[in-house]
Amino acid sequence: MSNEKSDDVMSVVSEEFAPLEVSPDSTFDDLTADSVSLLRLMVAIQSKFDVDLDVVDMFTVGNVGDLIQLVEERMDRRGVAQT
Template sequence: MSNVKSDDVMSVISEVLTPREVSADSSINGLGVNSVLMLRLMVALQREFDVALSVADMFGAEDVGDLVRLVEERAPATGGRS
């Protein structure tokens, strides 16, 4: 099981998507996230949590909560923020 906390994932997402107001139920489309920003977010999540994410994973997420769950599910048990 991953030791990644949803608050940590939300923190990284919020940092990348600043100045947008981000919550778990925020729609990706509603946030106005373009492809470049989505790729920056993917790289930030991969780097921070040592998680394998694909472009299809990122663009398949409907809301921020989907991204949080994806990172939590795929993060290694010992990786990421503590």
């Protein structure tokens, strides 16, 4: 997870949970996330990366790294679908 896409997604997550320190191993419990903050994060990711996420995705990922991986997979899938 050390590519530009990962860094971009991490930046969006970090902005949402600032001033807390966010790492790929951070869980949303660690970040004291609630349903509102997760929905804001979902909308921010969808807007910035043009990917489809739903509420279930936000509540089932294990940690920030899992969310980054999910977003990357959706971006890759979208790229394949457009070609």
